[in-house]
Amino acid sequence: MNEPGPLTQNDLPTPALLLDKARMMRNIARLAGHAERLGVSLRPHLKTAKSAEVSRLLTGGTPGPITVSTLAEAEVFYNAGHKDILYAVGIAPQKLERVQALRDRGCDLVVILDSEAQARAVALANVPALIEIDSDGHRGGVRQKDPALIQIGRILQERTCLRGVMTHAGESYNVRGDAAHAKFAERERHAAVSAAEALRNAGLLCSVVSVGSTPTAHAARDLTGVTELRAGVYMFFDLVMAGIDVCTVDDIALSVLTTVIGHQPAKGWMMIDAGWMALSRDRGTAAQDVDQGYGLVCDADGRVLTDLIVSSANQEHGIVSLRPGADGPAPELPIGTRLRILPNHACATAAQHARYHVLQQDNRPMQTWTRFGGW
Amino acid sequence: MNEPGPLTQNDLPTPALLLDKARMMRNIARLAGHAERLGVSLRPHLKTAKSAEVSRLLTGGTPGPITVSTLAEAEVFYNAGHKDILYAVGIAPQKLERVQALRDRGCDLVVILDSEAQARAVALANVPALIEIDSDGHRGGVRQKDPALIQIGRILQERTCLRGVMTHAGESYNVRGDAAHAKFAERERHAAVSAAEALRNAGLLCSVVSVGSTPTAHAARDLTGVTELRAGVYMFFDLVMAGIDVCTVDDIALSVLTTVIGHQPAKGWMMIDAGWMALSRDRGTAAQDVDQGYGLVCDADGRVLTDLIVSSANQEHGIVSLRPGADGPAPELPIGTRLRILPNHACATAAQHARYHVLQQDNRPMQTWTRFGGW
Numbered sequence: 001m002n003e004p005g006p007l008t009q010n011d012l013p014t015p016a017l018l019l020d021k022a023r024m025m026r027n028i029a030r031l032a033g034h035a036e037r038l039g040v041s042l043r044p045h046l047k048t049a050k051s052a053e054v055s056r057l058l059t060g061g062t063p064g065p066i067t068v069s070t071l072a073e074a075e076v077f078y079n080a081g082h083k084d085i086l087y088a089v090g091i092a093p094q095k096l097e098r099v100q101a102l103r104d105r106g107c108d109l110v111v112i113l114d115s116e117a118q119a120r121a122v123a124l125a126n127v128p129a130l131i132e133i134d135s136d137g138h139r140g141g142v143r144q145k146d147p148a149l150i151q152i153g154r155i156l157q158e159r160t161c162l163r164g165v166m167t168h169a170g171e172s173y174n175v176r177g178d179a180a181h182a183k184f185a186e187r188e189r190h191a192a193v194s195a196a197e198a199l200r201n202a203g204l205l206c207s208v209v210s211v212g213s214t215p216t217a218h219a220a221r222d223l224t225g226v227t228e229l230r231a232g233v234y235m236f237f238d239l240v241m242a243g244i245d246v247c248t249v250d251d252i253a254l255s256v257l258t259t260v261i262g263h264q265p266a267k268g269w270m271m272i273d274a275g276w277m278a279l280s281r282d283r284g285t286a287a288q289d290v291d292q293g294y295g296l297v298c299d300a301d302g303r304v305l306t307d308l309i310v311s312s313a314n315q316e317h318g319i320v321s322l323r324p325g326a327d328g329p330a331p332e333l334p335i336g337t338r339l340r341i342l343p344n345h346a347c348a349t350a351a352q353h354a355r356y357h358v359l360q361q362d363n364r365p366m367q368t369w370t371r372f373g374g375w
Numbered sequence: 376m377n378e379p380g381p382l383t384q385n386d387l388p389t390p391a392l393l394l395d396k397a398r399m400m401r402n403i404a405r406l407a408g409h410a411e412r413l414g415v416s417l418r419p420h421l422k423t424a425k426s427a428e429v430s431r432l433l434t435g436g437t438p439g440p441i442t443v444s445t446l447a448e449a450e451v452f453y454n455a456g457h458k459d460i461l462y463a464v465g466i467a468p469q470k471l472e473r474v475q476a477l478r479d480r481g482c483d484l485v486v487i488l489d490s491e492a493q494a495r496a497v498a499l500a501n502v503p504a505l506i507e508i509d510s511d512g513h514r515g516g517v518r519q520k521d522p523a524l525i526q527i528g529r530i531l532q533e534r535t536c537l538r539g540v541m542t543h544a545g546e547s548y549n550v551r552g553d554a555a556h557a558k559f560a561e562r563e564r565h566a567a568v569s570a571a572e573a574l575r576n577a578g579l580l581c582s583v584v585s586v587g588s589t590p591t592a593h594a595a596r597d598l599t600g601v602t603e604l605r606a607g608v609y610m611f612f613d614l615v616m617a618g619i620d621v622c623t624v625d626d627i628a629l630s631v632l633t634t635v636i637g638h639q640p641a642k643g644w645m646m647i648d649a650g651w652m653a654l655s656r657d658r659g660t661a662a663q664d665v666d667q668g669y670g671l672v673c674d675a676d677g678r679v680l681t682d683l684i685v686s687s688a689n690q691e692h693g694i695v696s697l698r699p700g701a702d703g704p705a706p707e708l709p710i711g712t713r714l715r716i717l718p719n720h721a722c723a724t725a726a727q728h729a730r731y732h733v734l735q736q737d738n739r740p741m742q743t744w745t746r747f748g749g750w
Binding site: 013014015016047069070071089090091092093094095098114115117118134139140170259260261262263264271273276277278280281282283314315316317319334335336347348351352353354373374375 | 388389390391422444445446464465466467468469470473489490492493509514515545634635636637638639646648651652653655656657658689690691692694709710711722723726727728729748749750
C-alpha cells in the first residue's frame with residue numbers, strides 16, 4: 001500500500017528505513033538483463049522485500065513468477081496478483097491445508113521437500129513439488145546421486161505431483177569474487193541438471209530445473225539445462241554482498257536514517273538513535289575481510305563517511321566510532337545531525353521495519369510503501 | 376488487545392511466540408517483592424514486553440509508573456492508562472514536539488539527557504528531565520564528578536525542568552553471579568546518589584534518583600538514597616540472564632514454537648521452521664560460559680532436551696544439533712514434531728513477532744495478546 005507520508009526525509013521521525021528507488025531499479029535491471037542473456041526465466045525471491053510495490057517493479061508492472069519464504073508471503077503476493085509462486089522452505093505436513101486453500105483459489109503454489117515422509121504427505125494432498133537438491137552441503141536437500149532422490153520422485157509422480165528439482169548454493173556467500181561465485185553457480189547447475197537427468201532416466205517427469213542465490217545468479221556464465229534462476233537480496237544489496245564483490249557499496253539501495261543523540265568524546269563515541277531494533281542484530285560482515293560492525297555510516301545524503309561504523313548496538317542506541325586502526329579524528333557531528341546507516345544484511349534490517357520511505361529521483365516527494373512480516 | 380485465537384498450541388501455525396503466564400507472574404512477583412523489601416518503587420521497562428496486557432499485570436491491574444525506549448511505546452502505554460512515563464533514551468531535540476504533545480494530553484513524560492546542548496533544547500521546550508549518569512563506562516551519561524553535571528543542572532533548573540538523575544549499569548550483563556551483580560548495583564547507587572548530592576550542594580533540586588538493570592535490580596542489597604528501580608527483561612527472562620545466574624532456565628517464560636521440517640542424518644542436523652526471522656539474530660550467549668547457539672531446544676511441553684541447541688540459523692530455517700562436545704546421539708524427532716526454543720535474548724526474539732500466544736494454567740484456553748513495534 002502506498003500510504004500518504006512525509007514529503008522529504010527531513011520530515012521523518014528517526015530511526016526510519018529509507019529505500020533509494022533509482023538504485024533499486026538499477027539492481028533489478030542488472031539481474032534481469034543477465035538472466036535474459038543466459039536464456040532462463042527469473043523467479044525473484046521476495047523474502048527480503050515483503051512489499052507488493054517492490055514485487056510489481058521486478059517485472060515491469062506485471063506480477064510475474066516469484067519465490068517466497070513463508071505462507072504469509074504467498075497469501076499476500078497472491079492477493080497482489082502473483083499466480084505462480086514457489087514456497088522455498090521444506091514443507092511441514094501441517095502446512096499443506098493452507099497450501100491447498102491457496103491452490104483452490106487459483107494460485108499455482110509449489111512446495112519443496114527432501115524426504116520420503118514429506119513426499120507421501122504432499123502426494124496425498126495432491127500438491128505439486130520440487131525436490132530440493134543439496135549442491136554444496138549448506139543446509140537441506142538430497143545429493144543428486146542419493147537413491148532417495150528416485151524414491152521421492154516415484155512417490156510424487158504416482159500422484160502427478162513431481163514438478164522438478166531446485167537447489168540453492170548458500171555456501172557461495174562465504175567466498176569472495178566473481179570467479180569463486182561462478183564455480184558455485186556451475187555446482188548448482190551441475191547438481192540440479194544431473195538430478196533432473198537421473199529422474200528422467202528413471203522414467204520420471206522433471207520439467208522445472210531451478211537454481212540460484214544472489215552471488216551465483218550474477219556470476220553464472222552458462223545455465224544449459226536450467227529453466228529458472230532465483231535470487232532475493234539483489235534488488236536492495238547490502239554490505240555482506242559488497243564484501244564479497246557481488247556489488248559495490250554504491251549499489252546499496254537500503255539504509256536506516258538516524259539522529260545523533262550524544263557523545264563520549266574521551267572514547268571517540270557518538271550515540272545515535274538506531275540500535276539493533278532498527279539495524280537488526282545481524283553481524284554478517286564480522287567474518288568478512290572488512291568488518292562493518294552494525295553498519296557503515298553515511299551523511300544524510302548517502303555519502304559514505306570514511307571508516308565510520310556503528311561499532312556497537314543496544315536496543316535503541318547505536319555507538320558510532322572509527323573502525324579499529326583507522327586514522328582519526330572522526331568528524332564532529334553535533335547532536336541532532338542526521339545520518340544514514342548502510343546495513344550488513346538487507347533481509348534482517350528491513351524485517352525490523354513496517355514501511356519503506358522511498359527516495360525518488362529529481363526531488364520528487366517521498367513515497368511510503370508498507371511491508372509485512374509474520375507467518 | 377486480547378484477540379480471539381487458537382485454543383491450544385497444537386492449533387497454532389509455526390513458528391509462533393509462546394508466553395507462559397505462570398512463569399511470567401512468578402518473575403514479576405519476585406522483583407516486586409525485592410523492591411518492596413528495599414523500600415524503593417519499581418519502574419518496569421516495557422521495551423521487552425511492548426504489550427498493554429503485560430503492563431497491566433506488572434502492578435496488579437492498575438497502570439503504574441513505567442520506563443520506555445521509544446516515543447511509540449510512550450504513546451501506546453499512555454493510551455493504555457500509564458500516566459507516569461520515563462523515556463530512557465537520550466533525547467534528540469527534533470523529538471521534543473512529540474514529547475510536548477503527549478505532555479499536553481496529561482502524560483507526565485520525562486526525558487533523559489547528558490549534554491548542555493540537549494539541556495538547552497529541553498529547557499526551551501519546558502520538558503522535565505533526568506540527567507543520565509555514567510556509572511560503569513557502558514554507554515552514555517556524565518560522570519558524577521564531571522563539572523558538566525552542574526552546568527546541565529543549572530540550564531534545566533532555570534526553567535524548572537530538573538527532575539533528578541538516572542543511571543544504568545549495562546556492563547553488569549558481562550559478569551556472572553549475584554556477588555558480581557551486587558557490586559554493579561552498589562556502583563549504580565553510589566554514582567547516582569553522589570550525583571544527586573553534587574546537584575543539591577550546588578543549590579539545585581534533585582527529587583528522583585533512578586537506577587537499575589535486570590542483573591543489578593535483583594542483586595541490590597541496599598538502595599539508600601535511591602528513589603526508584605528500573606528493570607526490563609526480568610518479566611520474561613532469557614538464556615543470557617540464565618547464563619549469568621540472574622535466573623534459571625526454568626524461569627524463562629518466552630519460547631518460540633517450531634516444527635521439524637527436515638534431517639541431514641550424516642551431519643547430525645535437524646531442520647526446523649524457526650530461523651533468525653523467528654528467533655532473531657541475537658547471539659548474546661556466544662560470549663558466555665555456555666554458548667546456546669540461537670537457542671536451547673525443548674519438547675512441545677517445555678522440557679529441555681539436554682544439549683540440543685539451534686546451532687545455525689538462516690532466514691526461515693534453523694539447524695538443530697547437539698552442542699559441540701556433547702554425548703550423542705541426538706533424539707530422533709520425525710518431520711512434523713513440534714519443539715519449543717528458549718531465546719538468547721527475550722527483547723530481540725519478542726521483537727520479531729506481532730503477538731504473544733499465552734499459555735495459561737490448568738489447561739485453560741490460550742489467549743492472544745498483540746504486541747507492537749516501530750518508533
